Amino acid sequence: MLNWQELTQSETAGTGIHRLDPRVKITMLIITGGLIVFLDNPVLLAILLAVGAAGMLIARLTLIKLKVVCVVVLLGLWGTVFSQALFYEQVPRTVMGTLISPGTPVLGPLTKGVYIYREGMLHGLRQGLRMATMTTLGLLVCWTTDSRLLLLGLVRMRLPYSLAFMTVTAVRFIPVLLRETMQVVTSAKMRGGSRLSMQLLSPILANCLRRAGTLAVAVESRAFRAQDRRTYLEELDLSLREKLFLTGYLLAVAAVVTCKTSYFCYQYGLYYVSALRPVYEFTRVYL
Numbered sequence: 001m002l003n004w005q006e007l008t009q010s011e012t013a014g015t016g017i018h019r020l021d022p023r024v025k026i027t028m029l030i031i032t033g034g035l036i037v038f039l040d041n042p043v044l045l046a047i048l049l050a051v052g053a054a055g056m057l058i059a060r061l062t063l064i065k066l067k068v069v070c071v072v073v074l075l076g077l078w079g080t081v082f083s084q085a086l087f088y089e090q091v092p093r094t095v096m097g098t099l100i101s102p103g104t105p106v107l108g109p110l111t112k113g114v115y116i117y118r119e120g121m122l123h124g125l126r127q128g129l130r131m132a133t134m135t136t137l138g139l140l141v142c143w144t145t146d147s148r149l150l151l152l153g154l155v156r157m158r159l160p161y162s163l164a165f166m167t168v169t170a171v172r173f174i175p176v177l178l179r180e181t182m183q184v185v186t187s188a189k190m191r192g193g194s195r196l197s198m199q200l201l202s203p204i205l206a207n208c209l210r211r212a213g214t215l216a217v218a219v220e221s222r223a224f225r226a227q228d229r230r231t232y233l234e235e236l237d238l239s240l241r242e243k244l245f246l247t248g249y250l251l252a253v254a255a256v257v258t259c260k261t262s263y264f265c266y267q268y269g270l271y272y273v274s275a276l277r278p279v280y281e282f283t284r285v286y287l
Contacts, residue, residue: 017059023156024238034253156236
């Protein structure tokens with residue numbers, strides 16, 4: 001049986017990824033989220049996905065977590081590629097295969113034929129790799145960062161403490177919610193009920209509301225908003241290596257965004273400089 005608590009809790013292994021400053025992880029996650037929007041090359045998107053997968057192996061995550069990531073990524077890729085291959089509507093479209101020909105009784109005249117398009121597969125592959133990359137990197141950050149350090153990192157990044165606290169609290173309560181959901185489903189199955197019944201939502205929502213009320217009373221009784229300035233047991237300090245790494249990554253992403261922006265301006269006739277023709281060609285071919 002799948003252990004939801006093990007699947008959702010962070011690990012404390014002493015690898016280099018675990019020791020990274022949480023601000024570095026959060027910043028890289030945000031920057032990568034913007035980078036994949038500009039990238040259209042499936043090879044580069046696959047490299048980013050491979051980097052996230054390599055990070056999970058370096059962090060020595062448990063086997064159950066690696067299996068879940070593989071299943072989620074493969075299912076997401078397959079679903080996105082297959083759906084876009086069938087329902088791609090932009091032109092040009094190159095037919096690679098036929099699932100339902102127009103001459104098929106009933107379905108043929110109704111659908112006017114169902115085809116597999118090459119451009120749709122490529123478009124679905126790009127979208128699937130984008131989602132898979134962010135899923136992998138997001139899980140890597142959550143699984144390798146202690147919630148206390150995650151809260152401290154968000155606060156040191158100038159996020160209001162209330163928002164940072166709510167974000168970390170939501171992450172902390174995910175395993176509790178999953179565990180309670182499985183308990184409710186198991187109880188319903190033992191009574192012969194349906195595991196998909198809408199009645200299962202009542203005890204789950206009741207527990208969530210009860211827990212939220214208890215948490216609100218607990219934090220207010222401890223003077224949650226008594227002072228604007230807070231002190232922490234641990235402090236964060238970026239090392240020189242982390243600063244250089246983050247600076248290099250920011251510069252690389254900024255270069256990619258600049259190249260793509262200039263190419264978009266050229267492509268849509270907004271701005272053109274003849275001296276930038278090598279940049280346009282490089283962007284069109286490789287980015």
